[in-house]
Amino acid sequence: MKNKLLAGPYIAWMAIFTVVPLAMVAYFAFTTPDGDFTLSNFANASEYLPIFLRSIWYALAACVICLIVGYPVAYVIAHSGANVQRVLYLLVTLPMCMSFLLRTLALVALVRDTGIINSFLGLFGIGPLPLIRSSGSVIMGMVYNYLPYMIMPLYTVIVKLDPRLIEAAQDLGCDSVQCFRRVILPLSVPGIVSGITMVFVPAVSTFYISQKLGSTENMMVGDIIERQFKGVANQNLGAAMSLILMLLVFISIGLMNRFTDDDEEVATI
Amino acid sequence: MKKVVSVMLVLALAVGMFALSGCGEEKTKLFVYNWGVNIADGTDDYIDVIELFMEEYPDIEVVYDTYDTNEALYTRLAGGGVHYDVIIPSDYMIARMIREDMLSPLNFDNIPNYELVDETFKNQPYDPDNEYTVPYTWGTVGVIYNTKYVDEADIGGWDLLWNEKYAGKIIMIDNSRDAFAIAEARLGYSLNTEDPDELRAAADLLAEQVPVLQSYAMDGMYDLMENEEAWIAPYYAGDAMMMIDENPDLAFYLPEEETFNVFIDAMCIPANAEHKEEAELFINFLTSPEISGGNMDYIGYGTPVSAAKEFMDPEMANNPVAYPDEETLARGESFIALSDEGTRLMEDLFNEVKAGLGS
Known part of the structure; x- marks a missing residue:
């Protein structure tokens, strides 16, 4: 009973700021502007299927790059001395102390045609390289913004790996590649899964990054939803699209969790 | 003595605070x-x-x-x-x-x-x-361009905003009414048309423009135009004057033959x-x-x-x-309010255009 009381404030908080807004989103998604029940919002939202697919594709690409770049970083940090570890960990989290809007704007100032990099290259007659307004620059922006979310869970898992297991593998004749592939990697799967989730979820619903770093042909679902609410006041369509996006996110989290369960079994066998 | 001074100080402070707060309330x-x-x-x-x-x-x-x-x-x-x-x-x-x-x-x-x-x-x-x-x-909507990069032979009409020669350097105005007005002017329609076919034709024309655009922007274009990241943009005359103040290479024109919006x-x-x-x-x-x-x-x-x-x-x-001058202004057309249906159709079409879905 006491424990339940302690959770009270959180439950109240969730009810007011999560459940109620969610119910409002659902209400708007299933009604016309006049408040009548309709499914047409979903029919209209389905016209934006190419944009949904594009958002998923960008988010997956960003996840894979974050994983490839982030894993070695997390591994190196986890295997450094205690003091170095603390400094490196701080450096990874440092960019998060700044608003992501500012970081994205700073990236724009770096890579745009009249930006810092192209102005510098221009001094040597190189130039302007097309560094901005492509799908590549949008994915780069997402990797840049979300990389810490990949490194941190990986680091937390890798740092807790039992060194005796690795020693045992070596004693039993694994070379370093086998040791990594058959012992370290399977054991870090929980970190990989939570890293992918933490990058994929914000990346697939991101907005602003694509507006600033992408061209008119790189819009993402988040941008479209933002516009429904801010500019043109078609809240009903925006709400339907938000619901679909939420569903997509839940499905992908579900799929990802399935991976962990399976792999944990493999790991324990 | 000390006591008197401190009492006076406290009084002064109190009176000061009273005066200040009174002032704030009024x-x-x-x-x-x-x-x-x-x-x-x-x-x-x-x-x-x-x-x-x-x-x-x-x-x-x-x-x-x-x-x-x-x-x-x-x-x-x-x-x-x-x-x-x-x-x-x-x-x-x-x-x-x-x-x-x-x-x-x-x-x-x-x-x-x-x-x-x-x-x-x-x-x-x-x-x-x-x-x-x-x-x-009151003012007009016309085209701002950078004289350093844009050939004088290409200016004079709304078609500059579709010119592939300047692909990636063109900004489009980011609100449905002004954007549609530009397409309607090119097609020779009234800027106040509510005919769904005409609105769709205007949306098709706007969709054609998407590949050459750098972005859609409103006041965000100040930075882009002044720093020459973009060279061409349709916008309000008054804002154009402010940008020209900052970067004298910029210039502004109203279409020579087509109509344009005059607003109050x-x-x-x-x-x-x-x-x-x-x-x-x-x-x-x-x-x-x-x-x-x-x-x-x-x-x-x-x-x-x-x-x-x-x-x-x-x-x-x-x-x-x-x-x-009067002669130029005579080509202008002011907006009147569209019906709710007309407004909604225009908004939806504009959203589809911006999402790259065409229409």
């Missing part, structure tokens, strides 16, 4: 909601309109806030939960707001300067009986305003020739009060961008 807060970059605010040695108003009326404190598009203003007010005392929408949006009972009729006894407003700007279709509005500025932005009081009388004082103050002149010097739009030109920099008062 001030009426007047909430003003205006377009971004649309009032002289004291930069570059121009007048600071709001500061001057607060000096004239020390009991009123102006709380100033800005929006980017008429649609954003409408969404904010229609959403409820906000109170503004003075807003400055454009003609077609005023008509829509009057239709939806969102504006409150003005008491012109408090706005004696209304007498000075030119007759041309009275009895406008958006407010035929002059009940709700006092004109603030007018001051109104929302129906739920809390300080109507103070709002009327503010509107009256902005309409006085001296303030209007100084204000227009900075924002670069046309003043609806001819007497204000006496107080303006003569160069600005005779500038063809702010005051095009």
Whole structure:
């Protein structure tokens, strides 16, 4: 009973700021502007299927790059001395102390045609390289913004790996590649899964990054939803699209969790 | 002795605090909601309109806030939960707001300067009986371009905004009404068409433009145009003048043959305003020739009060961008409010265009 009381404030908080807004989103998604029940919002939202697919594709690409770049970083940090570890960990989290809007704007100032990099290259007659307004620059922006979310869970898992297991593998004749592939990697799967989730979820619903770093042909679902609410006041369509996006996110989290369960079994066998 | 001094200090402090807090309580807060970059605010040695108003009326404190598009203003007010005392929408949006009972009729006894407003700007279709509005500025929508990069042979029409030669360097205006007006002008339609086929044809033309665009922008284009990240953009004449001030390589033109939008932005009081009388004082103050002149010097739009030109920099008062000649103006067309269905169709089509779905 006491424990339940302690959770009270959180439950109240969730009810007011999560459940109620969610119910409002659902209400708007299933009604016309006049408040009548309709499914047409979903029919209209389905016209934006190419944009949904594009958002998923960008988010997956960003996840894979974050994983490839982030894993070695997390591994190196986890295997450094205690003091170095603390400094490196701080450096990874440092960019998060700044608003992501500012970081994205700073990236724009770096890579745009009249930006810092192209102005510098221009001094040597190189130039302007097309560094901005492509799908590549949008994915780069997402990797840049979300990389810490990949490194941190990986680091937390890798740092807790039992060194005796690795020693045992070596004693039993694994070379370093086998040791990594058959012992370290399977054991870090929980970190990989939570890293992918933490990058994929914000990346697939991101907005602003694509507006600033992408061209008119790189819009993402988040941008479209933002516009429904801010500019043109078609809240009903925006709400339907938000619901679909939420569903997509839940499905992908579900799929990802399935991976962990399976792999944990493999790991324990 | 010490005691006396400290008692006096405490008293002085108390009196001071009392006076200060009293002062704070008396001030009426007047909430003003205006377009971004649309009032002289004291930069570059121009007048600071709001500061001057607060000096004239020390009991009123102006709380100033800005929006980017008429649609954003409408969404904010229609959403409820906000109170503004003075807003400055454009003609077609005023008509829509009057239709939806969102504006409150003005008491012109408090706005004696209304007498000075030119007759041309009275009895406008958006407010035929002059009940709700006092004109603030008027202006046109044309093309800003960078003379360093854009060939003079290519300018002169709206088609410059579709020119593949400048792909990636063109910005499109980011609100449905202005964007559709440009496509409609190219197709030779009325800027107030509600015909679904004509709107779809305009959307197709806008969709054709997407591949050559760098982005859609409103006031965000200041930075892009001034720093030459983009070379071509359609925008409001007054803002064009401000950009040209910053980067003299920029220039502005109105299409030589096609039509373009001529607009009036007018001051109104929302129906739920809390300080109507103070709002009327503010509107009256902005309409006085001296303030209007100084204000227009900075924002670069046309003043609806001819007497204000006496107080303006003569160069600005005779500038063809702010005051095009009669012959040019005759090609202009002003917006009237579309029906709700027309507005919705246009918004939906514009969204699809911007999402790259064509139509």
